Amino acid sequence: MSSKKDLQLIDYEKDRDLLKSIQGNILNKHGGGIELFVFLKFVSSSNDVSIQLSQLDITSAWEQYQNSKFYKGNESIKMFIGCYLTYNGYKYLGFNDSHIPKNEAFRAGMHSRNLGDPERSEWEEPYNCDIDAALILIDDSEKDLKDRLDELKQAWGSSIVGIQWGHKLENEHGQTIEHFGYVDGISQPIFLKDQYEKVASKDVWDPAASPSIVLEKEPQSDYFGSYLVFRKLEQNVKAFKDAEERLANTLGFSEETEEVAGALIVGRFEHGLPVVKFGSVPDAVRVSEDNDFDYSLDPEGLRCPFHAHIRKTNPRGDSTRSFGITEDTEKDHRIARRGITYDEADRNGDLKQYPEKGVGLLFLCFQRDIINQFEFIQQSWANNNDFPKPFTGIDPVIGQNENREDGKGGVAEQKWRSIKGDQQCSSLAGFVKMKGGEYFFAPSIEFFKNLNTKK
Numbered sequence: 001m002s003s004k005k006d007l008q009l010i011d012y013e014k015d016r017d018l019l020k021s022i023q024g025n026i027l028n029k030h031g032g033g034i035e036l037f038v039f040l041k042f043v044s045s046s047n048d049v050s051i052q053l054s055q056l057d058i059t060s061a062w063e064q065y066q067n068s069k070f071y072k073g074n075e076s077i078k079m080f081i082g083c084y085l086t087y088n089g090y091k092y093l094g095f096n097d098s099h100i101p102k103n104e105a106f107r108a109g110m111h112s113r114n115l116g117d118p119e120r121s122e123w124e125e126p127y128n129c130d131i132d133a134a135l136i137l138i139d140d141s142e143k144d145l146k147d148r149l150d151e152l153k154q155a156w157g158s159s160i161v162g163i164q165w166g167h168k169l170e171n172e173h174g175q176t177i178e179h180f181g182y183v184d185g186i187s188q189p190i191f192l193k194d195q196y197e198k199v200a201s202k203d204v205w206d207p208a209a210s211p212s213i214v215l216e217k218e219p220q221s222d223y224f225g226s227y228l229v230f231r232k233l234e235q236n237v238k239a240f241k242d243a244e245e246r247l248a249n250t251l252g253f254s255e256e257t258e259e260v261a262g263a264l265i266v267g268r269f270e271h272g273l274p275v276v277k278f279g280s281v282p283d284a285v286r287v288s289e290d291n292d293f294d295y296s297l298d299p300e301g302l303r304c305p306f307h308a309h310i311r312k313t314n315p316r317g318d319s320t321r322s323f324g325i326t327e328d329t330e331k332d333h334r335i336a337r338r339g340i341t342y343d344e345a346d347r348n349g350d351l352k353q354y355p356e357k358g359v360g361l362l363f364l365c366f367q368r369d370i371i372n373q374f375e376f377i378q379q380s381w382a383n384n385n386d387f388p389k390p391f392t393g394i395d396p397v398i399g400q401n402e403n404r405e406d407g408k409g410g411v412a413e414q415k416w417r418s419i420k421g422d423q424q425c426s427s428l429a430g431f432v433k434m435k436g437g438e439y440f441f442a443p444s445i446e447f448f449k450n451l452n453t454k455k
């Protein structure tokens, strides 16, 4: 697959002004191991809040780059700080309608969207109430983060309505994984020229992406921001692992080959190898962050099922094959994932422990248009029984189809190819529970500088 011909990747030197004006973590994931999320509901006067926000020393994309360039692996680097506003937050600060980002989903809030989520009354605090803003602090030192949290508590007092910690989880090879045990964060759209040049192989799948899929002009301004989706997704590891084992038995895999069952669910083996490239059982344990593949040689879903998580969420040409949708249109649905795992069950990285709750993913993604990107992936692909083909079933990892407002709920049985080559039907879903979340906008650095003047 080729990339758009007019694609302009970002060059750190040439695009310095742009990078200085947008927040970090949007174009490139920050590599820090611990993240602290602080949720705010403003209580002071809007003027006071504006002053406090303008003093936050938010990290620009340029600063993030400079910090990473000089980081030698063990010294402490400057803590990352990001700040994001909800529609309510903008209104509280006194912005009139024409100055507030326009995306309909952003303005309505996550709780009012048709994503198949549980009712908002069942969500955790503070997500079950309206939030005005979120801060994200990233560092490798828990102590430094706790010290900064104490300062924030002094400054913001009762405006702080929620605190959420995220800790990077790693496997024995130092790869970043999620709680089901699979390497996460491999496939991302790439916006930066020097990062793109380092991609070892991109003959089949070109990860280059125009910054226009994540950057949106701020209203009445020359600067750019980005929409941020935040979702706290609890993972029932025990139920998932039991289901993997049951599926392995149903499909006739032996103890040596049972890993294949999980790979059919996710679309990659635990150590990253894409199942569509899987050739023999010893492959299964291979450490691989290979992203140079698509599904053109598997048009019937015989190697990687159509419902596998990574095939549902990035169909790599299935929309073209099934519906004639152009490659560029399909690629415009991509998101920049920036999530991190959380552990409130004292799992402490022990992958032999299978908690039923208290662990999960703080799913974050940046995009230019929440409706055409995150919501499209969740609703039209993951939750859709009939994508990319009729009766495919939902995405077994994140698909939700029970609470649909149009009454077309229920889960079509997914079809799985057994070791003998025949098809077995079995519905796998419900291992991930949405505990709450919200839609934010990440304003530009200039926005915070001018906070007291422009409304």
Ligand code: HEM
Binding pocket: 178, 179, 180, 182, 183, 184, 185, 186, 187, 188, 233, 234, 235, 266, 268, 309, 310, 311, 313, 314, 335, 360, 361, 363, 374, 377, 378, 382, 397, 398, 432
């Ligand atoms: C607890 C929930 C989730 C888990 C355990 C999970 C796990 C994974 C894993 C293991 C991968 C493969 C590694 C990689 O390429 O990064 C992946 C890829 C991906 N996930 Fe998720 N994910 C979750 C939630 C979501 C959500 C909510 C979305 C969007 C609605 C999403 C979208 C994607 C996308 C777009 C990819 C890359 C697919 C590709 O380009 O091949 N994920 N996820």
